[in-house]
Amino acid sequence: MRGYTMTSAMEIYQLLPKTNCKECGESTCMAFGVALLSGTKRFTECPPLMKEEKYRDSKQKLEEILKPLEGAEETGLIIHEELCSGCGNCVVACPVNVANDPHGSGRGLGPTNGKVIFRVIDGKVKAANVKECRRFGKDKILCRACIDPCPTEAIEFV
Numbered sequence: 001m002r003g004y005t006m007t008s009a010m011e012i013y014q015l016l017p018k019t020n021c022k023e024c025g026e027s028t029c030m031a032f033g034v035a036l037l038s039g040t041k042r043f044t045e046c047p048p049l050m051k052e053e054k055y056r057d058s059k060q061k062l063e064e065i066l067k068p069l070e071g072a073e074e075t076g077l078i079i080h081e082e083l084c085s086g087c088g089n090c091v092v093a094c095p096v097n098v099a100n101d102p103h104g105s106g107r108g109l110g111p112t113n114g115k116v117i118f119r120v121i122d123g124k125v126k127a128a129n130v131k132e133c134r135r136f137g138k139d140k141i142l143c144r145a146c147i148d149p150c151p152t153e154a155i156e157f158v
């Protein structure tokens, strides 16, 4: 699994129809949720979600949750949320956080905008805007700035 945790897999599952109809090609909605998070499926591949009006709000929420994770598959980012102590070292060490939010995250303060990769929410680090990571794209650099200062090895790129 890449760039997410089982907590978010459950969050995704709650927004799916939960009928296990298999139209998406997966055996259960939970399996489809895991595939969404790993980037191997898109939510548009769940026909009931796309067609049925009663799922409109869920579809919108899924879009909001999954968008920040775009890019996690390519970079291979995994956050082991259960290991994260929320110390914030990665937040201040990530050069993207520093460049995009020099007066907030880059100084160890709360983010002042939505362009950061790492932020700590309720004592656990969360990633977004993963396409901004230096490990993303054709000119990628194997940056380790978030990995090395993490005291608990909660960040991994696979």
Ligand code: SF4
Binding pocket: 016, 017, 018, 019, 020, 021, 022, 023, 024, 025, 026, 027, 028, 029, 032, 033, 045, 046, 047, 048, 049
């Ligand atoms: S098509 Fe949608 S409702 Fe059916 S199993 Fe897949 S995720 Fe669940």
Ligand code: SF4
Binding pocket: 093, 094, 095, 096, 097, 117, 132, 133, 134, 135, 142, 143, 144, 145, 146, 147
């Ligand atoms: S690898 Fe570098 S650019 Fe990417 S999230 Fe970690 S610190 Fe930021």
Ligand code: SF4
Binding pocket: 083, 084, 085, 086, 087, 088, 089, 090, 091, 120, 124, 125, 149, 150, 151, 152, 153, 154, 155
């Ligand atoms: S450095 Fe490690 S423990 Fe600290 S907030 Fe980041 S992921 Fe969590």
